[in-house]
Amino acid sequence: MTQKVLVVDDDAAILEVLEMRLSAMGFDVTATSDPRKALEATDAVRFDLALLDLRMEPTDGMRLMEAVHQRQPRLPVLIMTAHGTIQTAVEAVRRGAFDYLTKPFVRDELRSKIARTLATRRWARDRERLLTVGQALASSGVMTRVLDAVAQATVEATDADRCVVFQLEQSRLVPMASAGSPPPSWSKLEAAAKAAMDKGVPITAAREAENSEGGTIVAAPLVVQRGPAGALVIETAARLEPGEDDLELLALFSSQAAIAIRNTHDLERLKSGAVAALGRMATQVAHEVKNPLAGLRLYVRHLEQRLVKTGDDEARDLAVKIAVTVDHLASVVSEITAFGRPPELHRVRTALHPLLDECLELARARRPTDGVEIIRAYDTSCPEAHLDVRELKKAFLNLILNALEALEGAGRLTVATEYSAAAGTVTVTIEDTGPGMTEETLARAFDLFFTTKADGTGLGMSIARSVINLHAGELTVSSHVGNGTRVQVRLPLEPTIDPARVSDARA
């Protein structure tokens, strides 16, 4: 693509010479002696380089440069100056010019300085952006934060109005991060993302002729080993045609985003491997502990009965306390054993709402709810579903218990359902107005044995997620400190055959 150069000089002869030479060097030249026209041009076209004369009437080159930079902040400017004003030229560089050229021009100087400016500018720009993204990659394992940094860097580096990173999740494109102004149409960006993923290379979406407002959309696929995992999409204003430079940068940033996604995949695989190993170990330990616990339980009952007979109430109370503790241990152990071997699902046709009601009842029996407002917002159009009742009860009970524990007896708990006939899914939302989670807690909430509670075991969320995954559903959490927590469970109403699972199982 031809690079565009703006030349402004009030000396018509110089202007002509420059226009000729630059055209001969292969540039698309806009030459004018009128600073106003120059500014109009920068409003309409994106330039790759500007050559501005230092001394012009009525505006001097320095002020013109500042006005140009307001419109195109990253446009490299070469200030042209006659002998004897080198000092001013140095000042110009200090104020944001890339370099200066002395008049009269020496042919090679013109050529070499322009080449250097164009090359250096790109490297400086790329290095700076890569540094930000690199830091984000290194400093946090939270994928969305890395994708945010990528989106932000992309907007800054390409002059795009906005950038959105889409990720493929269960064959849907989900916007994971965005920067810049909100898009007028998400569907166009999504369509471009899809096209880039299908083609496997960056694509430019044709602008609609009748819509003069519409900008240009460019999308680059995020390629990880298994194929495209999403796409990085930018939209620019109509006047800013994305150049070759932009496409290269986009490819660069999309590869960064792909690395972030791949790292997360790797981490999840590692984690699930570790979870499986932990599960096996936990099951063994639990088996070892189970029988002695049963014995202890029996001895304590014995002791309790004897103490009742002797009338020693104080000692009897102690025995009761021991029994309660042993019971608690036994229930933890049975949860661990259950977790160690993911169950086969026993699906039966089930109405979801009574199941949720039952979980609410069970949870209320276990946690105080006097000051808690409980709202049930069920979608009555939701049909029966093929689900494993026992397993799902365990999942929803854990989620509702978490919400009630977060509320500590005050606030609002909402349990809502929403049926999507088109997708054949129902989404269950469990939301509380509790204290919410910090970013770190949220990142670790699904880790086995991670808990922030004095008497928590840190199993509830892991259990809930593994049950939902077994149903080929999806569990997502959004939570902010001070703003409560929302857990959403999307469940297919009928068992589906997930091709990814089938191939995973074969591998």
Ligand SMILES: Nc1ncnc2c1ncn2[C@@H]1O[C@H](COP(=O)(O)OP(=O)(O)OP(=O)(O)O)[C@@H](O)[C@H]1O
């Ligand atoms: N609704 C919520 N509000 C705030 N924090 C939550 C919520 N749900 C989960 N958490 C956080 O996630 C952590 C892990 O939850 P999880 O259910 O796995 O374990 P737990 O509740 O601590 O123990 P248990 O095994 O008894 O459920 C909790 O300790 C808590 O910090």
Ligand SMILES: [Mg+2]
């Ligand atoms: Mg819990």
